[in-house]
Amino acid sequence: MKKIIYILGIFLLVFGIYERLQKKESFTFSIGNKEGDIYYDQEDLRITEISMNIEQNTKVQGKEFQQILVKTPLIILDVNSLFHLTNYHSVLTQLDDLEELLKLLRSYCKEKIKLVLLTENSDIARYTNQKISILCKKYDIII
Amino acid sequence: MGGETMNKLFSKVFMWLFLGLLVTFGIAYAVSTNDNMVYNLFSGGKYWIVWIAELVVVIVLSARIRKMEFTTAVILFFLYSALTGLTLSSIFILYKIMSIVWVFAITAGVLLLFAAIGYFTNIDLTKFGTFLLMMLIAILIATLVNMFIGSETFDFILCCLGIVIFMGYIAYDVQVVKRNLYGIDDENKLAIYGALEIYLDFINLFLRLLELFGRSKD
Numbered sequence: 001m002k003k004i005i006y007i008l009g010i011f012l013l014v015f016g017i018y019e020r021l022q023k024k025e026s027f028t029f030s031i032g033n034k035e036g037d038i039y040y041d042q043e044d045l046r047i048t049e050i051s052m053n054i055e056q057n058t059k060v061q062g063k064e065f066q067q068i069l070v071k072t073p074l075i076i077l078d079v080n081s082l083f084h085l086t087n088y089h090s091v092l093t094q095l096d097d098l099e100e101l102l103k104l105l106r107s108y109c110k111e112k113i114k115l116v117l118l119t120e121n122s123d124i125a126r127y128t129n130q131k132i133s134i135l136c137k138k139y140d141i142i143i
Numbered sequence: 144m145g146g147e148t149m150n151k152l153f154s155k156v157f158m159w160l161f162l163g164l165l166v167t168f169g170i171a172y173a174v175s176t177n178d179n180m181v182y183n184l185f186s187g188g189k190y191w192i193v194w195i196a197e198l199v200v201v202i203v204l205s206a207r208i209r210k211m212e213f214t215t216a217v218i219l220f221f222l223y224s225a226l227t228g229l230t231l232s233s234i235f236i237l238y239k240i241m242s243i244v245w246v247f248a249i250t251a252g253v254l255l256l257f258a259a260i261g262y263f264t265n266i267d268l269t270k271f272g273t274f275l276l277m278m279l280i281a282i283l284i285a286t287l288v289n290m291f292i293g294s295e296t297f298d299f300i301l302c303c304l305g306i307v308i309f310m311g312y313i314a315y316d317v318q319v320v321k322r323n324l325y326g327i328d329d330e331n332k333l334a335i336y337g338a339l340e341i342y343l344d345f346i347n348l349f350l351r352l353l354e355l356f357g358r359s360k361d
Binding site: 001002003004005006007008009010011012013014015016017018071 | 183185190194197198201202227230231233234237276279280282283284287290305308343344346347350351354
């Protein structure tokens with residue numbers, strides 16, 4: 001009896017420490033825009049470039065990319081600057097790249113990922129958004 | 144037991160205690176160097192699995208100590224120490240390493256002081272067992288309630304009360320080992336079991352002192 005209470009006590013104390021740790025490191029991370037507490041955005045940013053930087057664990061604002069993805073409770077991925085809607089063939093290639101990126105993000109981030117869809121009003125944008133929405137459903141991503 | 148036998152027994156108890164703590168803090172530090180591992184441990188219910196595993200190990204060790212082989216008892220003791228190490232890894236991320244070292248040293252000092260009191264006093268501390276257990280249950284319930292209320296003052300009071308209770312428990316457990324109230328015939332197994340009891344006192348006291356005096360990073 002005493003030992004069970006002891007272990008329960010340790011459990012509560014450690015859980016309290018972890019809660020404080022999470023609160024302390026609570027930040028949002030945005031990719032493709034500058035809205036998050038930490039952001040990854042630059043001119044002519046390509047989807048494959050983001051995936052490559054995650055895999056190589058490059059630094060984003062002084063922090064390791066993978067660490068950010070693991071710790072953040074919310075990732076906002078804005079695809080507006082990432083997609084180049086030149087033709088349908090190129091969109092399909094970019095959708096494949098996006099799927100790879102979403103898979104990668106999901107493998108590191110167990111919390112919320114929110115995707116900002118294309119805001120352009122055109123047939124190709126609507127088609128792309130439709131395909132992106134299917135991918136979001138597959139990888140449990142909010143849109 | 145004679146004086147020499149008693150000295151031999153407590154040398155073994157404190158040797159196992161030291162080794163158990165070494166395993167715990169070694170694993171906690173090693174795991175903490177990989178942030179991903181710590182965050183993964185606390186997400187997706189894995190922490191519950193570790194906690195249940197800890198419970199099972201301690202229950203098996205407590206219930207079967209008289210019948211099990213000494214080697215099995217040693218393995219279970221180290222397994223428990225290792226599992227505790229996993230759960231304690233988060234402290235190395237939140238608190239400054241020097242702060243942890245200082246609080247560890249303070250806890251060790253307090254442990255030695257109250258172990259000496261328990262060992263040398265003529266007062267029968269075993270009669271305080273029920274009182275200490277009741278206080279411990281009360282603190283646990285109050286801690287659970289405070290998780291919803293979130294009062295820092297209440298948390299501080301509970302922390303101080305917890306420290307007093309675990310100081311009392313150290314003296315109490317040392318006396319229980321000294322008098323062998325567990326009824327374990329084998330001296331080696333009694334040493335392991337005593338080490339486990341005092342180890343649990345140490346970890347609980349350490350975490351409460353850390354909460355009170357520990358300095359977090361940044």
